[in-house]
Amino acid sequence: MSWLVTGGAGYIGSHVTRAMLDADIPVVVIDDLSTGFEQFVPESAQFVRGTLLDAELVRDTLLRHQVRGVIHVAGYKYAGESVKLPLHTYEQNVSAMIVLLKAMEQTAADKIVFSSSAATFGTPDVEMVDESTATAPQSPYGETKLIGEWLLRDTGRASGLRHTSLRYFNVVGSGSTELFDASPHNLFPKVFDMLLQGQTPRINGDDYPTPDGTCVRDYIHVADLAAAHVAAARRLDDGLPVEPVYNLGSGAGTSVREIMTAIRTVTGIDFEPEVTPRRPGDPARIVASGDLAARDLDWQMRHSLQDMVASAWAARQQAGDTYPR
Structure with missing residues (x-):
């Protein structure tokens, strides 16, 4: 069965x-x-x-x-x-x-x-x-x-x-270089595509009440x-x-600027993200506790932010020109 x-x-x-x-x-x-x-x-x-x-x-x-x-x-x-x-x-x-x-x-x-x-x-x-x-x-x-x-x-x-x-x-990330996130609406593929096309990624607002001013997400x-x-x-x-x-959830969260810094480090592409105005309705911080899932489903964050970016970037690079746009 x-x-x-x-x-x-x-x-x-x-x-x-x-x-x-x-x-x-x-x-x-x-x-x-x-x-x-x-x-x-x-x-x-x-x-x-x-x-x-x-x-x-x-x-x-x-x-x-x-x-x-x-x-x-x-x-x-x-x-x-x-x-x-x-x-x-x-x-x-x-x-x-x-x-x-x-x-x-x-x-x-x-x-x-x-x-x-x-x-x-x-x-x-x-x-x-x-x-x-x-x-x-x-x-x-x-x-x-x-x-x-x-x-x-x-x-x-x-x-x-x-x-x-x-x-x-x-x-985010990839468990195999054969599998990539092709969504035109998700952060990692959007940033990767912009960098590969010589464009500058954007941060929507850097004046939030968070440690570096950018939104924090899981x-x-x-x-x-x-x-x-x-x-x-x-x-x-x-x-x-x-x-x-x-x-x-991670129980901790990561800021958008931290994501951008990790992407710059992993890809080796030097860039400074453009800061644009806030998007209406974006909360400063949304992070979830994964305690119940840890208790019953052995849930844990086995991969670091560096792992997430590196695996996603490797999959995007292997896709090359076959990557859908």
């Missing part, structure tokens, strides 16, 4: 897929390749190209591959863009999840790990968020992730579905994130208790 990884050809999903296979857990991947790459899927994983909106395909995949559990990574993940495309975001993140849960009810798949998001918190009024911090999403993306958590909660009550949701913040390595998904899947397989939600 297998585990299904939805979105397993994407940046995060492909790392999860490889981590599952390294743990000797058979994997089948569903991905429509709208943002993923088939070459990211290892040959040892079964690959099904298609959308989660195709109910027959999803159900047949679960049956054919005897899927016992799902790691649901697929989704439209751009908070800013979701404001422009709310209907698309809801279709990809809510409608698709309903199709998936219905298919699970019709088959033997009775456990799920959901990739949720720190976007469910919106702009919290505390410097350290934990699982009890109030949710107040401020984008359609954040709203759809919170609705996904509600769908799992209510389905679990009704059918006994075992589930947990992993909320994470800024995912950055976690994608390989650490993937390991937490495997631990959650194993815990569900073993019938052990899980929390409905875990924050995967």
Whole structure:
């Protein structure tokens, strides 16, 4: 019997897929390749190209591959863009999840790990968020992730579905030079592209009440994130208790200027970032406690900031001219 990884050809999903296979857990991947790459899927994983909106395909995949559990990574993940495309975001993140849960009810798949998001918190009024911090999403993306958590909660009550949701913040780095983050909206690929094109990266505001005046955020390595998904899947397989939600946070955070300094050091490209005005709504600091995940999922920050930048840069360099723009 297998585990299904939805979105397993994407940046995060492909790392999860490889981590599952390294743990000797058979994997089948569903991905429509709208943002993923088939070459990211290892040959040892079964690959099904298609959308989660195709109910027959999803159900047949679960049956054919005897899927016992799902790691649901697929989704439209751009908070800013979701404001422009709310209907698309809801279709990809809510409608698709309903199709998936219905298919699970019709088959033997009775456990799920959901990739949720720190976007469910919106702009919290505390410097350290934990699982009890109030949710107040401020984008359609954040709203759809919170609705996904509600769908799992209510389905679990009704059918006994075992589930947990992993909320994470800024995912960076690479666990293999073959896997890169191609998102045009994420900080690392944006800065790398600007440097390679001879442009100057920007910092949005340096007058925040933080040690160096720039925003502080949680950055976690994608390989650490993937390991937490495997631990959650194993815990569900073993019938052990899980929390409905875990924050995967550093407990410390890193400033944007610290990121820029690390990128300058790793790449060897000398630059001084341009400081532009603050973006409306950007909080000074958002950092999460990962204590619950450390207790149950062996969550820990195994990679330093230097590791995060160096691995991401190595993957970007190996991609070379094949890197999508």
